[in-house]
Amino acid sequence: MKRLTWFMLPLVLFLGLAVFLFQGLYSNPKDRESTAVSNPFPDFTLPDLMDESVMYDNSVFDGQITLINVWGVWCTTCAIELPYLESLKDQGYRIVGLYYDQDLDPDFGTKTIERVRTEVISTLSKFGDPYAFNIFDVYRNTSLDLGVTGAPETFLVDQEGVIRVHHLGDLNERVWQNKFAPVLAEIEHKATSSGTESGAGK
Amino acid sequence: MKIAASFIVKLLVLMVLATATSTALAQDSNSSDAADDVAEKVSEAQKMGENYLFEDPNDRKTFLKLTAELRCPMCQNQNIADSDAMIAHDMRRKVYQLMLQGSSEQQVIDYMKERYGDFVHYQPPVTPVTIWLWALPVLFAFVMMAVFLMRRKVTPEENIEAKLAAANKLLKDD
Numbered sequence: 001m002k003r004l005t006w007f008m009l010p011l012v013l014f015l016g017l018a019v020f021l022f023q024g025l026y027s028n029p030k031d032r033e034s035t036a037v038s039n040p041f042p043d044f045t046l047p048d049l050m051d052e053s054v055m056y057d058n059s060v061f062d063g064q065i066t067l068i069n070v071w072g073v074w075c076t077t078c079a080i081e082l083p084y085l086e087s088l089k090d091q092g093y094r095i096v097g098l099y100y101d102q103d104l105d106p107d108f109g110t111k112t113i114e115r116v117r118t119e120v121i122s123t124l125s126k127f128g129d130p131y132a133f134n135i136f137d138v139y140r141n142t143s144l145d146l147g148v149t150g151a152p153e154t155f156l157v158d159q160e161g162v163i164r165v166h167h168l169g170d171l172n173e174r175v176w177q178n179k180f181a182p183v184l185a186e187i188e189h190k191a192t193s194s195g196t197e198s199g200a201g202k
Numbered sequence: 203m204k205i206a207a208s209f210i211v212k213l214l215v216l217m218v219l220a221t222a223t224s225t226a227l228a229q230d231s232n233s234s235d236a237a238d239d240v241a242e243k244v245s246e247a248q249k250m251g252e253n254y255l256f257e258d259p260n261d262r263k264t265f266l267k268l269t270a271e272l273r274c275p276m277c278q279n280q281n282i283a284d285s286d287a288m289i290a291h292d293m294r295r296k297v298y299q300l301m302l303q304g305s306s307e308q309q310v311i312d313y314m315k316e317r318y319g320d321f322v323h324y325q326p327p328v329t330p331v332t333i334w335l336w337a338l339p340v341l342f343a344f345v346m347m348a349v350f351l352m353r354r355k356v357t358p359e360e361n362i363e364a365k366l367a368a369a370n371k372l373l374k375d376d
Contacts, residue, residue: 029278035319140292147317149275149289 034166035147041068041161042145049099049134050117056135060096061161065187067095068155069131069171070143073119074101075151081170082123085130088176097134100143100151156180158187254298264307268297271325272311275318 041058048054060066069085071078089095101116120134137143146155149168156165164183167175256262269283276287282294293314300310314322326332 032321033319035315035317140288144289144292144296145317147275147319149318150287 030168036155036163036166039163041155041157041163042142044135044142044145046135046137046142049097049120049136052113052136056133058161060135061157061159063159064094065159065184066157067093068098068157069095070098070100070146070148070151070153070155072100072151073116073123077170078152079123079127081152081172082127082130084170084172086128088171089130094132095130097131098142099134099136100140100148156183159191254294256301261301265297265301268301268307268310269294271323272297272314273322273324275322281324
C-alpha cells in the first residue's frame with residue numbers, strides 16, 4: 001500500500017501540472033477584470049471631433065443608455081466592426097464615438113485636425129456611420145481614465161452614467177449576445193419597474 | 203597694479219549684474235502659474251521626443267523605477283519603459299505629469315492601479331489568491347524536509363548488535 005502511494009505520487013503531481021498547463025493553453029491573457037465596470041464614467045470635458053466649438057461633458061449620458069465606442073481611423077479592427085455597430089444603431093441603440101488618434105498630438109503636430117476629419121469622413125462613408133456624434137479625446141486622458149488599452153473598446157453606460165460593460169476588442173453578434181444583451185435586459189427591466197423611461201431600446 | 207585694480211572692478215560689475223539678472227529671473231518664475239509650469243514642461247518633454255527632464259536626480263531615479271515597475275496593458279510582457287505601444291507612451295507621460303504635480307511613488311502606482319487593476323504593477327499585492335506565490339515554495343521546502351527526514355530513519359539497534367556480534371565472531375575466527 002505504501003509502495004503504491006510512493007509510486008502514484010509523481011504521477012498525480014505530473015497530472016496536476018499537465019492539467020494546469022493545459023488550461024493555460026485556452027486562457028485569454030487579455031481577459032481580465034476591468035476596474036471601470038460599475039464605476040461612474042470619469043469626468044470629462046471634450047470637444048466634438050468635427051467641430052471644436054461644441055463641447056461635451058458627462059451630461060451626455062443623462063437619462064439615456066449609451067454605447068461608448070473607442071476607435072480611430074488607423075485601427076483596422078474598428079473599421080471591421082463599423083457595419084455591425086451600424087446595425088445596432090438601426091435597432092435603436094445610441095452609439096457615441098470616443099475618438100482616439102495615435103498620430104495627432106498638438107505637441108507633436110504630425111497630423112492636422114483637418115486631415116483627421118477628412119480621414120474620418122472617408123472611413124465612415126466607406127464602412128458605415130453608427131455614431132450619434134464623436135467625442136474627441138485630444139490628449140487621450142479620458143481613455144486613460146477609462147482603462148483603455150487600445151482600440152477598439154466598447155463601454156455600455158447606463159442612464160445614470162455608470163459603466164456597466166467594458167469590452168476589449170471588436171463587437172460582434174456573439175459578444176453582443178453574451179456580454180451586452182444580458183446587462184442591457186437587466187438595465188431596461190430596472191428602468192421599466194422603477195417607472196423611468198429608457199432612452200435607448202427599440 | 204593698475205591692471206589688477208581694473209580687473210577687480212570689472213569682476214565686481216559682473217557679479218552685480220549676475221545677481222540682478224538671477225533675482226529678476228526668479229521673480230519671473232515665481233509669478234508663473236504652477237499648473238502652467240507643469241503643462242509647459244510636459245509639452246517640452248514631448249517636443250524633445252520624450253526626454254523627460256527632472257531637476258532632482260532622485261526624481262529621475264523614481265521615474266525610471268516607476269516606468270520599469272509598471273506593466274504595459276497592451277504588450278503584456280513589457281514594462282512601460284520598454285514598450286512602444288501608444289498606451290505606454292501615454293502612461294509614461296502621465297507618470298511624468300503626476301510626478302511634476304508632486305505625487306509620490308505610491309500615489310502614481312495607485313493612480314494606475316485604479317485604472318488598470320493590480321495587473322499594471324509587477325509587484326502583486328498579497329491577497330487570498332496570490333498568497334500561494336509565497337506560501338507554496340515554503341510549503342514545498344517543509345514537505346521535502348519532512349520526506350528527507352522520514353527516509354533517513356535510523357536502523358534498529360538490535361540490527362547493529364547483531365552485526366557487532368558477527369564482526370566479533372569474524373575477529374575471533376581470525
